Amino acid sequence: MTGLVDVPSLTGGYTDATLTLAIDHTEHTRRQAAGLQLVVGHGFGGLDHLMALPHEMPVPLNTLDKYQRAYVRRAPAAICSIRxxxxxxxxxxxCRILMATVRYNTxxxxxLDSASRFAPMCARQVxxxxxxxxxxxRISRLAEFDFYGIGVLLEHADGGLETVVEPRPWVPKRHTPAAWWFAEQAYGSYLKQTAQTLERTAP
Known part of the structure; x- marks a missing residue:
C-alpha cells in the first residue's frame, strides 16, 4: 500500500515537500482496529522508551528504569501492554518513507538545500x-545534485517527467527515535489525507 502524502509543517524544517510512503498494512490495520493513530504524544521521550523494547517480546518490568516504567504504565495498550x-x-x-520530492522552477x-533536509530520512529528488x-x-549544478545523491527531473509542458539525474537509493545507517517520529508525522498526514478523501466522496 503506497500513497503520496504532503509533508506537514513540522519542526526542524521538514516542509514543502511530497513524500512517497509505503504503508505497513499490518500495522495500519492493527492501529485502526485498536482506535490508535499515532504513537507520539503519550509522554516525552516515548519513542526512546519504545525503541529500548523488542517488538512482541515480553520484558520484565523491573529491568526498566523509572522513566521507562512510568511511560509504559500510561501508554495505551495498543502501544505496549503489561501482564x-x-x-x-x-x-x-x-510506514517507510521512500522518497521526498520538492518542486522548484529550476x-x-x-x-538543493530543500531536498538536502531529508537526507537523514529517505531518498530525495527535485x-x-x-x-x-x-x-x-547547468553541468556544474547537476554534478552537485549528483554528488549529494539528489535526483533531478525535468517537467515538460505536457506534464511528462524526464530524469536528468537519477536519485541515489537511500540506505538507513541506523534506526533512531527521530526517524520513527518523522515516520509517525508522515503517517498522520496519510490518515488526514485519507479522511479528507472519504469526506469528499461520501454520498
Whole structure:
C-alpha cells in the first residue's frame, strides 16, 4: 500500500515537500482496529522508551528504569501492554518513507538545500520546470545534485517527467527515535489525507 502524502509543517524544517510512503498494512490495520493513530504524544521521550523494547517480546518490568516504567504504565495498550510483571511492545513504525520530492522552477541552490533536509530520512529528488541555459552552469549544478545523491527531473509542458539525474537509493545507517517520529508525522498526514478523501466522496 503506497500513497503520496504532503509533508506537514513540522519542526526542524521538514516542509514543502511530497513524500512517497509505503504503508505497513499490518500495522495500519492493527492501529485502526485498536482506535490508535499515532504513537507520539503519550509522554516525552516515548519513542526512546519504545525503541529500548523488542517488538512482541515480553520484558520484565523491573529491568526498566523509572522513566521507562512510568511511560509504559500510561501508554495505551495498543502501544505496549503489561501482564504478569512483563511489558510487551506492540507498536512498530507505520510506514517507510521512500522518497521526498520538492518542486522548484529550476536547479537553484534553494532546491538543493530543500531536498538536502531529508537526507537523514529517505531518498530525495527535485522536479524543475527548466534547466540553466548556460551549459557550464547547468553541468556544474547537476554534478552537485549528483554528488549529494539528489535526483533531478525535468517537467515538460505536457506534464511528462524526464530524469536528468537519477536519485541515489537511500540506505538507513541506523534506526533512531527521530526517524520513527518523522515516520509517525508522515503517517498522520496519510490518515488526514485519507479522511479528507472519504469526506469528499461520501454520498
Amino acid at each position: 504478569d510483571g512483563h511489558v510487551t511492545r506492540h507498536a512498530v513504525r507505520p 536547479t537553484y541552490k534553494l532546491a 522536479i524543475v520546470k527548466r534547466l540553466d541555459k548556460n551549459a557550464f552552469h
